[in-house]
Amino acid sequence: MNFTQSIVEALESLNANKLRSGLTILGIVIGVAAVVAMLGVGQGAQNTITNSISGIGSNLLFIFPGNMTEEVRNVQPLTINDVNALQDTLEAPSIAAVAPSISGSVTVTFGREKVTTTVEGITPDYALVRNYIVTEGEFINSEQQLGKASVALLGPDVAEKLFGRTDGIVGETVRIEGQPFRVTGILESKGGGSFGSQDNIVMVPITTAQARLIQRNRDRVDVIYISATSADAVNQASEEVAQILRNRHRTAIGADDFTIFSQQDFVSTAKTITGVFTIFLGGVAAISLLVGGIGIMNIMLVSVTERTREIGLRKALGARKKDILIQFLTESSLLSLFGGIIGIIFGWLIAFVIGKIAAANNTPFTPTIGIDAILLATIFSTAVGLFFGIYPANRAANLEPVEALRYE
Amino acid sequence: MADCVIQTIDLTKVYTMGIVEVHALCGVSFCINRGEVVSIMGPSGSGKSTLMNLLGCLDHPTSGEYILDGESVASMNDDQLAGIRNRKVGFVFQSFNLLPRASALANVELPLRYSGEKTNRLERARKALDSVGLSDRINHKPTELSGGQQQRVAIARALINDPAILMADEPTGNLDSKSGKEIMDLILSLNKESGTTIIVVTHDPNIAAQTQRVIRLIDGKLEQPE
Numbered sequence: 001m002n003f004t005q006s007i008v009e010a011l012e013s014l015n016a017n018k019l020r021s022g023l024t025i026l027g028i029v030i031g032v033a034a035v036v037a038m039l040g041v042g043q044g045a046q047n048t049i050t051n052s053i054s055g056i057g058s059n060l061l062f063i064f065p066g067n068m069t070e071e072v073r074n075v076q077p078l079t080i081n082d083v084n085a086l087q088d089t090l091e092a093p094s095i096a097a098v099a100p101s102i103s104g105s106v107t108v109t110f111g112r113e114k115v116t117t118t119v120e121g122i123t124p125d126y127a128l129v130r131n132y133i134v135t136e137g138e139f140i141n142s143e144q145q146l147g148k149a150s151v152a153l154l155g156p157d158v159a160e161k162l163f164g165r166t167d168g169i170v171g172e173t174v175r176i177e178g179q180p181f182r183v184t185g186i187l188e189s190k191g192g193g194s195f196g197s198q199d200n201i202v203m204v205p206i207t208t209a210q211a212r213l214i215q216r217n218r219d220r221v222d223v224i225y226i227s228a229t230s231a232d233a234v235n236q237a238s239e240e241v242a243q244i245l246r247n248r249h250r251t252a253i254g255a256d257d258f259t260i261f262s263q264q265d266f267v268s269t270a271k272t273i274t275g276v277f278t279i280f281l282g283g284v285a286a287i288s289l290l291v292g293g294i295g296i297m298n299i300m301l302v303s304v305t306e307r308t309r310e311i312g313l314r315k316a317l318g319a320r321k322k323d324i325l326i327q328f329l330t331e332s333s334l335l336s337l338f339g340g341i342i343g344i345i346f347g348w349l350i351a352f353v354i355g356k357i358a359a360a361n362n363t364p365f366t367p368t369i370g371i372d373a374i375l376l377a378t379i380f381s382t383a384v385g386l387f388f389g390i391y392p393a394n395r396a397a398n399l400e401p402v403e404a405l406r407y408e
Numbered sequence: 409m410a411d412c413v414i415q416t417i418d419l420t421k422v423y424t425m426g427i428v429e430v431h432a433l434c435g436v437s438f439c440i441n442r443g444e445v446v447s448i449m450g451p452s453g454s455g456k457s458t459l460m461n462l463l464g465c466l467d468h469p470t471s472g473e474y475i476l477d478g479e480s481v482a483s484m485n486d487d488q489l490a491g492i493r494n495r496k497v498g499f500v501f502q503s504f505n506l507l508p509r510a511s512a513l514a515n516v517e518l519p520l521r522y523s524g525e526k527t528n529r530l531e532r533a534r535k536a537l538d539s540v541g542l543s544d545r546i547n548h549k550p551t552e553l554s555g556g557q558q559q560r561v562a563i564a565r566a567l568i569n570d571p572a573i574l575m576a577d578e579p580t581g582n583l584d585s586k587s588g589k590e591i592m593d594l595i596l597s598l599n600k601e602s603g604t605t606i607i608v609v610t611h612d613p614n615i616a617a618q619t620q621r622v623i624r625l626i627d628g629k630l631e632q633p634e
Contacts, residue, residue, distance in 0.1 A: 005521060012509060012510075013509075016509050309505065310507060313505045313507070314518070315490060315493075316464070316466060316493060316499050316505075317493070317494065317518055317519045317565070318490050318491065318493050318494020318495070318519055318522040318523060318569075319490060319522050320486075320487045320490040320491070320522070321486060321487060321490075323522060400467075401466045401467075402461050402466045402467050405466070405501070405505070
């Protein structure tokens with residue numbers, strides 16, 4: 001028996017029992033579709049997250065108080081004085097700009113309109129470091145910062161909610177936590193990111209925020225953003241920051257009480273998280289593939305029993321064990337291969353629909369179904385068919401011709 | 409000794425059922441000449457089916473020697489036996505045993521598939537069907553054929569590889585007397601025209617009377633040792 005013949009015979013036999021073959025395939029279809037969809041969505045999520053992190057800027061360093069990997073006692077907060085020290089260009093030649101930030105949740109009102117949003121206390125350098133642009137008005141300047149001026153920049157989402165528009169707002173007065181602030185600028189839209197909308201934000205001078213909106217002890221800041229002089233200088237800048245802060249916090253020996261993240265660190269962390277997420281989902285999906293495989297084994301066993309006489313006859317006519325084995329293995333592999341192909345199409349559709357739903361919910365991301373996922377699904381499903389076909393096929397091949405012919 | 413196509417020496421088959429040993433065949437020795445038409449008769453339980461299974465290479469003897477067409481098959485393994493069945497034995501069963509979903513042509517072609525025949529398979533199958541008078545039915549499924557026609561397809565299938573022996577197990581058992589007679593005539597004409605050795609297993613004395621020699625089995629032994 002050659003290869004083409006066995007496939008044709010297997011197709012005929014599967015075709016003779018359409019409903020049963022279809023139901024058996026269904027198990028594999030669901031399994032493969034789940035695997036493909038989950039891998040696609042996972043990969044898409046990973047791409048979106050890493051892209052949006054990469055979009056932050058490659059020169060950027062983040063400094064947070066506390067150590068995220070080791071336990072440190074008496075963690076000292078980051079303060080304005082730390083910020084000033086980091087701005088010393090002699091001590092830290094690789095640092096281009098330093099921008100501290102504190103943030104909190106506030107309610108902003110204009111007339112009857114009311115919106116809950118994030119307020120960020122910032123310095124003029126923030127625009128440079130975080131790459132913010134105003135579409136109208138101007139960014140916060142040093143006089144406003146020194147004078148603790150009651151001025152605010154509105155994110156486009158906030159402007160839209162309060163005023164119903166994003167232009168012609170400069171000069172209006174809004175109330176933040178009941179206190180009047182003059183709007184001096186509207187921020188350019190940054191679009192939705194993976195961390196929620198970056199447009200739903202209000203910015204005020206950090207001094208104003210400390211004095212009036214956010215209670216913080218001793219000039220503490222939440223985060224310090226550092227811009228290195230170039231992408232190549234990021235490691236150098238990170239080293240300088242660490243040196244200065246260790247000196248200031250007197251933690252030269254032992255663990256640091258601050259953490260420096262580069263954009264690269266974020267990307268790799270995000271990749272790890274989404275990778276685990278993808279493996280988890282893929283694993284759940286693989287279980288359904290396993291169940292589908294058991295379904296195939298079940299049906300093949302029934303089929304062997306039903307066709308005992310046929311097997312006996314084939315053996316009487318000269319079929320060797322190998323011939324019978326191949327016949328049944330071909331059937332089970334074809335079942336799972338078809339299931340795999342249909343499953344890939346379904347999985348792609350599911351991923352596509354999930355992408356559409358995500359887009360409709362303002363978190364656009366594109367599910368990515370790579371050739372590797374398709375190959376994996378095809379190979380895996382055929383392997384499932386082969387594996388679960390081995391036992392029934394072997395049983396068929398080992399039937400005694402005399403017994404099989406006598407079987408009623 | 410004449411040209412023996414089948415020679416058995418002390419052929420014995422013992423089935424073990426639990427702890428009980430059943431001696432289905434106890435040392436059967438005989439010879440069937442090439443071109444002979446022989447019937448095997450005996451009451452049920454006489455070892456008739458066992459003998460047929462052994463002669464048809466469907467089963468291994470417990471002891472003894474069996475030489476089929478010059479080859480000693482008693483000690484062959486399963487796959488070698490499959491090859492022997494394919495090339496040297498043609499089977500005709502009481503219940504036809506055709507593949508129900510395959511056409512007459514495909515049914516006749518089936519042994520050729522297992523013999524690794526690459527070319528001319530369909531051509532040979534067509535000729536075989538022609539020789540049993542079914543050239544106008546080659547694309548019919550077994551369900552679309554009468555019992556007699558189905559048995560003709562089975563005979564065509566048995567002859568396709570030009571076997572040394574044709575084993576017919578109650579070939580007319582499932583047929584009415586008219587088509588039964590036709591089938592018997594066909595089988596006997598095969599012997600006359602192409603000299604095929606034919607072994608018919610039956611308990612119908614009328615069928616046995618049409619053969620040249622009758623081998624009778626009782627309790628696993630030959631009734632009249634030659």
